[in-house]
Amino acid sequence: MARYQSDSMLGAMFRLFDLRDCRCGVRGLPNEHLSCCVNSILQTLSATWELADLLEKWEASGVKAEAWSVPLQLSRALAAMRSEPPRPAPHRDLLRCLDRHCVRLNTQHDADEVFVAIMNLMQQQMEDRSTALEIQNLYRLSVETHVQCLQCSSVQSQSSYLLSLPLHIQEDHNSLEGCLKSFFEPQELGGINCCFCPACESKTPSKKGFKLLSLPPILCLHLKRFRSSSGRTRKLGCTVTFPESLDLLAAVRDAFPSDCVQAACRYALYAVVVHSGSAHFGHYTAYVRDRTDRRWYYADDSHVQQASWEDVQGTYGDRHRSTAYMLMYRRGSAEEHRE
Incomplete structure (x- = not known):
């Protein structure tokens, strides 16, 4: 479930000061239509130079409907954040692109949900599957979920990944x-949280846990x-x-x-x-x-x-x-x- 927050007055006061001549590689991003959440995620993505490098090498010449392409607009935004001289609003087109999908302008969003949404949209929209997989693998944490029935001791397991x-x-x-x-x-599950056990053919108390498969x-x-x-x-x-x-x-x-x-x-x-x-x-x-x-x-x-x-x-x-x-x-x- 989404959790919505609005800009604080403290944040608005800070935005009165604009350090445009910062001599580092970190560039400020103006708040456009309550975009502080996206701005903060963009700063982390810009600091993830592995992602920026992959997008810089990515061949985007075949992209159709550029205004709808999150990979293309993110690539351009990250490049503009490193450009000289700095552009006044390097992420404006990306914000409009995200608005066409699920991250609406003039609406407050949860930062983790915005991060996952951007990553999933990148995966869905990149025709270059090799680069898409490389980007996904930067963050892909593989885990195995195992559920053990506490009546017959049988174990069910399933692998998945988290970003x-x-x-x-x-x-x-x-x-x-x-x-x-x-x-x-491991957590014990009982009552309404009981899991279905194929061996017992019924819902039974169980123990659920996770194992790491890859980092x-x-x-x-x-x-x-x-x-x-x-x-x-x-x-x-x-x-x-x-x-x-x-x-x-x-x-x-x-x-x-x-x-x-x-x-x-x-x-x-x-x-x-x-x-x-x-x-x-x-x-x-x-x-x-x-x-x-x-x-x-x-x-x-x-x-x-x-x-x-x-x-x-x-x-x-x-x-x-x-x-x-x-x-x-x-x-x-x-x-x-x-x-």
Whole structure:
């Protein structure tokens, strides 16, 4: 279910300042028709240089109905964000293209849903299937779902993939490693949640869990801060700490095959989508690491300023209204990416 937020007054105040002469590769994006959500996702996609490089090499000469092509318009937007001199609104055509599909202008959207929608539209519209698969594989996290019947012990399993890993958070102090561990811990299902067992030919109590089959170069994690109950949606502002360097094998060892290579499980944080405000009145911004100087920058629509790791840590939550909502990690250690 979609969760809608509106721009905060704080975000509107920030947009009065436009750092157009920023000497880094991070370019501000003007807020067009309540586009802060798309703007923040675009900043993370621009910081994902693997995606930008694939789109730059992609041959788009055969694209029909250019105004409807998300891959083409995204490619042009990312290229324009790197252009000299900067263009005033490099993503305007992309916004109109998304509006023709499912991401409407003048409407507030959920950042994770916008990210997944863009990725799925890219996959559907690219005739170059090889490039489409390469792009999808940047984020594709392969998992196996297994359900064990608690009456006859038979096991059903099914493999699938996720572009964004949804992590449930508790209403107190959380750590990212704890959220990951909770996701992969087997859960017992009973009552109305019982699953059908083919061997027993009836719904029975069961135990459901996940195993990791393969890891992507880019690991996207979604902190599920919006919770609905009794017809109302509220935001959880509680603390969720997350590291600059993430060792997945150390965090959720039981979810991996026994022959997993340690180095392939290490990731470095490079982008954070931030939500400020409440469930019904808020604003999206982003922290990203620049490809060239490897420094952190804060992008609030058209306003861009240099930031620090301590600034990024300020989005953990608790006393702050600005909280991390999506985390983007790149395979490799933080030390490697500083070189």
